[in-house]
Amino acid sequence: MLAMSTSLDIWLGMANLRLTSTNPKRAEGFTGAFAGFACKASNIVEAVDALCKELEEAGYVLVGIEHMLPVQWLGRQLTTYEAVLVAAVATYPVQFRDVH
Numbered sequence: 001m002l003a004m005s006t007s008l009d010i011w012l013g014m015a016n017l018r019l020t021s022t023n024p025k026r027a028e029g030f031t032g033a034f035a036g037f038a039c040k041a042s043n044i045v046e047a048v049d050a051l052c053k054e055l056e057e058a059g060y061v062l063v064g065i066e067h068m069l070p071v072q073w074l075g076r077q078l079t080t081y082e083a084v085l086v087a088a089v090a091t092y093p094v095q096f097r098d099v100h
Contacts, residue, residue, distance in 0.1 A: 016064035033060065035098060
């Protein structure tokens with residue numbers, strides 16, 4: 001069994017999104033999107049909650065998550081995009097840049 005950590009971890013994953021009715025991209029015909037993210041939080045619940053709030057402010061609703069793990073559990077090198085997001089959590093705890 002793994003011990004629960006009280007320190008802050010950086011969580012990485014891919015968010016599946018729905019555009020809110022007020023998102024300007026809706027007028028262009030878009031209804032969904034996805035974005036890689038990094039989030040600094042003490043556990044997955046706090047990370048998802050913070051991610052939901054940030055995405056909502058940007059005009060998106062979180063509908064799913066793929067491959068969300070703490071950075072130290074990835075078992076691989078970070079991609080360039082992931083490395084940028086991880087570095088940026090030092091400034092602000094939730095990071096996503098490119099929404100597709």
